[in-house]
Amino acid sequence: RIALPVYASDALSSAAYAPDEILLTLALAGVTAVTLSPWVGLAVIVVLLTVVASYRQNVHAYPSGGGDYEIASANLGKPAGLTVASALLVDYVLTVAVSMSSASHYLVTAVPALNGQQAPIAAVGVAVLVLVNLRGIREAGAVFALPTYLFMASVLGMCAIGAFQAATGNLADAPSAGFDLVPESGLDSGLVGLAGAFLLLRAFSSGAAALTGVEAISNGVPNFRKPKSTNAASTLLLLGVFSATMLAGILALASATRVRVVQDPATQLTRDGVPVGPDYVQHPVISQLAETVFGDGSIAFFVVVAATGLILVFASNTAFNGFPVLASILAKDGFLPRQMRTRGDRLAFSNGIISLGVGALALIIIFDADVTRLIQLYIVGVFVSFTISQLGMIRHWTAKLGTERSRENRHRMQRSRVINAVGFGMTALVLLIVLVTKFTHGAWIALLAMGGLYLLMFTIRSHYDSVARELAVDDGVQGLALPSRVNAVILVSKVHKPALRALAYARASRPNSLNAIIVDIDTEDTRRVMEEWDRLQIPVPLTVLSSPYRETVSPVLAYLREARRTGPRELFVVYIPEYVVGRWWEQLVHNQTALRMKARLHFEPGIMIASVPWQLASSRDSNATPTPGSGL
Amino acid sequence: RIALPVYASDALSSAAYAPDEILLTLALAGVTAVTLSPWVGLAVIVVLLTVVASYRQNVHAYPSGGGDYEIASANLGKPAGLTVASALLVDYVLTVAVSMSSASHYLVTAVPALNGQQAPIAAVGVAVLVLVNLRGIREAGAVFALPTYLFMASVLGMCAIGAFQAATGNLADAPSAGFDLVPESGLDSGLVGLAGAFLLLRAFSSGAAALTGVEAISNGVPNFRKPKSTNAASTLLLLGVFSATMLAGILALASATRVRVVQDPATQLTRDGVPVGPDYVQHPVISQLAETVFGDGSIAFFVVVAATGLILVFASNTAFNGFPVLASILAKDGFLPRQMRTRGDRLAFSNGIISLGVGALALIIIFDADVTRLIQLYIVGVFVSFTISQLGMIRHWTAKLGTERSRENRHRMQRSRVINAVGFGMTALVLLIVLVTKFTHGAWIALLAMGGLYLLMFTIRSHYDSVARELAVDDGVQGLALPSRVNAVILVSKVHKPALRALAYARASRPNSLNAIIVDIDTEDTRRVMEEWDRLQIPVPLTVLSSPYRETVSPVLAYLREARRTGPRELFVVYIPEYVVGRWWEQLVHNQTALRMKARLHFEPGIMIASVPWQLASSRDSNATPTPGSGL
Ligand SMILES: [K+]
Ligand SMILES: [K+]
Ligand SMILES: [K+]
Ligand SMILES: [K+]
Ligand SMILES: [K+]
Ligand SMILES: [K+]
Incomplete structure (x- = not known):
């Protein structure tokens, strides 16, 4: 036909x-x-x-x-x-x-x-x-x-x-x-x-x-x-x-x-x-x-x-x-x-x-x-x-x-x-x-x-060609070399369930070192977190990073770079507690700090980003649009 | 005055x-x-x-x-x-x-x-x-x-x-x-x-x-x-x-x-x-x-x-x-x-x-x-x-x-x-x-x-009030309970440096189990990855997930849900190899599968998402806008 x-x-x-x-x-x-x-x-x-x-x-x-x-x-x-x-x-x-x-x-x-x-x-x-x-x-x-x-x-x-x-x-x-x-x-x-x-x-x-x-x-x-x-x-x-x-x-x-x-x-x-x-x-x-x-x-x-x-x-x-x-x-x-x-x-x-x-x-x-x-x-x-x-x-x-x-x-x-x-x-x-x-x-x-x-x-x-060349596995096993140490760093902004879950997950992976850090944006908020930390007797040291420009990402980057200087072959796993809301407008009203933090950390060598999501009730609504929120 | x-x-x-x-x-x-x-x-x-x-x-x-x-x-x-x-x-x-x-x-x-x-x-x-x-x-x-x-x-x-x-x-x-x-x-x-x-x-x-x-x-x-x-x-x-x-x-x-x-x-x-x-x-x-x-x-x-x-x-x-x-x-x-x-x-x-x-x-x-x-x-x-x-x-x-x-x-x-x-x-x-x-x-x-x-x-x-109520640490230590086992799952789409780095990071964190998975979108591509896997003698089992609708996210979700059914108190860490390009237009031409995958995984309980970034040369340009790309 x-x-x-x-x-x-x-x-x-x-x-x-x-x-x-x-x-x-x-x-x-x-x-x-x-x-x-x-x-x-x-x-x-x-x-x-x-x-x-x-x-x-x-x-x-x-x-x-x-x-x-x-x-x-x-x-x-x-x-x-x-x-x-x-x-x-x-x-x-x-x-x-x-x-x-x-x-x-x-x-x-x-x-x-x-x-x-x-x-x-x-x-x-x-x-x-x-x-x-x-x-x-x-x-x-x-x-x-x-x-x-x-x-x-x-x-x-x-x-x-x-x-x-x-x-x-x-x-x-x-x-x-x-x-x-x-x-x-x-x-x-x-x-x-x-x-x-x-x-x-x-x-x-x-x-x-x-x-x-x-x-x-x-x-x-x-x-x-x-x-x-x-x-x-x-x-x-x-x-x-x-x-x-x-x-x-x-x-x-x-x-x-x-x-x-x-x-x-x-x-x-x-x-x-x-x-x-x-x-x-x-x-x-x-x-x-x-x-x-x-x-x-x-x-x-x-x-x-x-x-x-x-x-x-x-x-x-x-x-x-x-x-x-x-x-x-x-x-x-x-x-x-x-x-x-x-x-x-x-x-x-x-x-x-x-x-x-x-x-x-x-x-x-x-x-x-x-x-x-x-x-x-x-x-x-x-x-x-x-x-x-x-x-x-x-x-x-x-x-x-x-x-x-x-x-x-x-x-x-x-x-x-x-x-x-x-x-x-x-x-x-x-x-x-x-x-x-x-x-x-x-x-x-x-x-x-x-x-x-x-x-x-x-x-x-x-562009694709040059990316493929750069990513090609040239000499086999080199890419498989394990890092000498694994250091866990947990970013904390509040003492809430997502943060505690991130702590638990970090501890479960038994890293060589384990530290929590908080960026001091609002002195009052930071003081409250430290009090809660002591009250709950959380067995992880909490370091306060000062932020002269009231900015969250740069102090964390500076901290990680300093830490990596002492151990360049070590792996730093940054745990980010996040909470997940169900509706798009809910996402809009949450601070996008976690997203910006993750985006920026992608550019740092020797760092792995571990997102620890906490699902809020609204995220489990069957008709909700899946939108990841942020817990920072 | x-x-x-x-x-x-x-x-x-x-x-x-x-x-x-x-x-x-x-x-x-x-x-x-x-x-x-x-x-x-x-x-x-x-x-x-x-x-x-x-x-x-x-x-x-x-x-x-x-x-x-x-x-x-x-x-x-x-x-x-x-x-x-x-x-x-x-x-x-x-x-x-x-x-x-x-x-x-x-x-x-x-x-x-x-x-x-x-x-x-x-x-x-x-x-x-x-x-x-x-x-x-x-x-x-x-x-x-x-x-x-x-x-x-x-x-x-x-x-x-x-x-x-x-x-x-x-x-x-x-x-x-x-x-x-x-x-x-x-x-x-x-x-x-x-x-x-x-x-x-x-x-x-x-x-x-x-x-x-x-x-x-x-x-x-x-x-x-x-x-x-x-x-x-x-x-x-x-x-x-x-x-x-x-x-x-x-x-x-x-x-x-x-x-x-x-x-x-x-x-x-x-x-x-x-x-x-x-x-x-x-x-x-x-x-x-x-x-x-x-x-x-x-x-x-x-x-x-x-x-x-x-x-x-x-x-x-x-x-x-x-x-x-x-x-x-x-x-x-x-x-x-x-x-x-x-x-x-x-x-x-x-x-x-x-x-x-x-x-x-x-x-x-x-x-x-x-x-x-x-x-x-x-x-x-x-x-x-x-x-x-x-x-x-x-x-x-x-x-x-x-x-x-x-x-x-x-x-x-x-x-x-x-x-x-x-x-x-x-x-x-x-x-x-x-x-x-x-x-x-x-x-x-x-x-x-x-x-x-x-x-x-x-x-x-x-909304803020209800989120705060939901996230509040009510009964202290419960949130700190460690998962009984840590299972690492590495998502693979190609055998390239980001994938090998993700494997190395996963092994360095010594999980209780370690599996690589690939979604079979293109039979030809999948066969090539499996051949490379064997040739490099990568010591991790590689599981192929079939995808009748040629879709990446759902088969991975189905796999994880099935795995979690056998161990509901276990933690599944999903390693996602990503590569990072420097310019915004470069980001546009890379598949957004990793982003979609991560967004979706945030809604699954008991899962932690580990992003393993590989920085391409262009991402290290001082004047480049930081944009995370995707290696899937
Ligand atoms: K004609
Ligand atoms: K025509
Ligand atoms: K015509
Ligand atoms: K007047
Ligand atoms: K007025
Ligand atoms: K007036």
Whole structure:
């Protein structure tokens, strides 16, 4: 069986915004330039099908999954792997940001009263996805299948009906067809000269947004049914064909109905020479087409818009599945904090979900849910991973060919290598075009984010490596050398049950020496403790440490350091009586001195910290949150 | 010497807003009603001088300081003390909120371009005061003396010059004198009937804002030079006289120049029947008087406005000195968390400063720096403490009279008791008027806050009491009973130096039994640890605990509970190998399993937790922040 629906939403949903990007970029050079949109779309489709063909080789070569990060790491080394990882992390965050922003614009199409609230809506949507995914959802195929098929059926159906209307001469003009476009200064004469060529390339690289999501399949191979590679490859092919068909259909219909979309309607759209002004609400291309073909407010219109919004939400959701898995793999390789390594426990997965949600929220807020501006960042990440991954595949086949003897296999591998090489050349070219035409439009932000992530992951790994080196058991038995003496030191602040228990435990471990100490913060309090000590005839000497600055930790440190000077090979065990309360607010009102003391003592060599807890009644409440308190 | 300048700013600064409150309340009944303002001011001055006379008895009776909280607690019991404490805490927060809000309005008078930004300015001012006080300021008398004397000199000077101008017929009308007042519906015919009487009482209770700050002296007695009581009493008298003179002078001059201030200029002020509209910026009374007497933009005008703004900032600052002291006293008595108890350490003081700042910031933001609305809350807190404190003093003298034999002393005490009784009667009456006339205008919020604080402090004290009862050493030696056996359990996750050190420490303490355990989270990792264990021939048995849910803490808990079932009187010492990194971000990337493990183990009876730290090189960096890491 082919798992199209589950993994397809990310890739298919790109049809919800990619056509818009082509049209609104061309619109900068006026109405005539927009008529070139089908040709730009064709170029995008060629790249799309090439990338799909290329990725079919990937999933055959790496049926175990792992995706672009594994391919790059295995064939091109760690730096390439880390680069792809950075690109993919950025990609996931932007998948959520772009998809939810676009979805909020489709929602506004159906409910115009919400206009202007796109960013808050997208933000709330992300928050809901985070909560839903934190709770955990059973991935039921049927739930994923419905919006995927609904989206494909409604968009392709709309294109077919539109084509029929056109053939019978019944296709209406889009509501926006009557607008004139104000070209950008320098592009008044259309797509001519260097500026025109540059804009054409920009439109093409904007259209490359149609490819986003293809990489999601290759990272999801392990989840396919067996035979995994075959299923994944077939899914990819189907996906490519459907994506291409939808893109072509939408662009053709948009051309036929003369849909006008621009980046800033207030200044770029005019009717009879008068700007439409700030009150005009521009709908996405699919919405405008549904309006034109089915009529505004018709049921079919709402079905198309709803299906598009829904597939965008599902596309975001796939990122919430993919991101924690990638983060876990990176954490396992030591590039991300260990807390992100999922070993089946919910906690680690949660860290990934929350990180992704926070990242996407930040982007939505910073970019005010502006799909066009977010897409500039999105495409860079996607094409970096495309390009490096294909380069890795070339190296992969070359290495394999070095050992493979079977003629038939060699033939197959050479063929795969050619496909990947074409894919590499194509994606590298597109990446170059994207970088050149989009650098100042936001691509630099994506590169900066990737660079930052790269540096972060590199630093974390270096840290782990250096810790592991330092902790390694180099010369076997040395670490086992026993201390020459064990000295017990009991910290006392009051004569209460925790302190007496600490004394008992210390005595039970029969140390070579046994001393109690009290820091003299409040003379009155100290005097009372000493009296109690005598009255109870506690058989342990009590030393008073003076504290000129009324501070608890430093006098204890000074005492221990002085004691250690006389016996550097001796062990000092510091007993800390603590009491444990049950509720969080109870913890708040207890002094945190024990916590600070323990934290500081961790930095002193030759010292072991022994916490002696006394459980108060409230700590035994079954519904209490466990919170350790402090008895100092 | 009399310490007037240092403690005077809080009380004197009330002249910056109290006259405005009288005038704008009367303005609700039209222009004729406003002419009654000097009489209302006179009533306020009578109360002010009575309260001052009353408080002079307080400082004589309690020269050691302690203030209203101590007086109420000592003479009327804990509930009365707690009520006063709640009122004083609210009072401090409102001193800051009101003074900084008022100061920001005076700033806008001098720099009109800042109009509309009063709340942000006040908020920034509070933030700056918090930072300055966190850093700590040496209280130099001269610094405090300057604004106090400047304020008194400039305001009284202004009144004198205004009086001279009036006498010579040169006193101009205030710029706002030309406005007509729109009376509130029901008060169109001026101060007649029940509504009129009620408004007069409201104006009087608004004017009671002039008394805020008098209580600050009685809480600051310990800081006076010797003889403390005499100096404090003289200061109080001076303060009362100056406050009364300024209030009288300002109201008289405002009457003579026909200053118009209202609560909402846009709707309540008209010129020739036309509302002034939202663009009119209303200046405080002192500003308007300075403008009238000296001329707008004159140097003298700026001096008066600057002196007023400055004294308001200094008044706020006194609250930052007083609040942490009161919080510390309350913490010592167990009513606030121990962290607020200052024993000379900066940290506890900081908690008080930050709490006060956060409270004042919240009020400024919620009430948009609206002085009039904030004052409704302020007066309640001040008069609650006035009233209860005077009642306490009556009881104090009655108790003293019960034992005093000397005729002369008895005479003095009876005289003091009469004064305090008059003070009590007067403040109780004002409190009643305030509650009746202001309840719906915001007084209920102050009462709610006081109730909340009362409940909070009561709950905290109950908690401390119950913990102390539970921990008390009731039957002496029982707590010293030694455990019958000591069993060492070492938690292992890797074979590295921290684990070997934990083993060595455990063996050095010669327990009755010694076991190492590892939780099998990752089969591969566990196998490696076991191989290393064998290779190094570590002479301690290693037990593998299975973990079906890949969770670390529960299997260890289950193991320990099972072990404790066989020996309930035995002690189990759990050794936790930890490594210590130096930088905070390093800590972030290490798994927090050890922390979670220790936190959870605190809740298990019969268990002692032994942390065995291994200091990594980075932890020995001198400039590193000490942060304990985890080796699990
Ligand atoms: K696609
Ligand atoms: K994607
Ligand atoms: K996508
Ligand atoms: K005053
Ligand atoms: K005050
Ligand atoms: K005041």
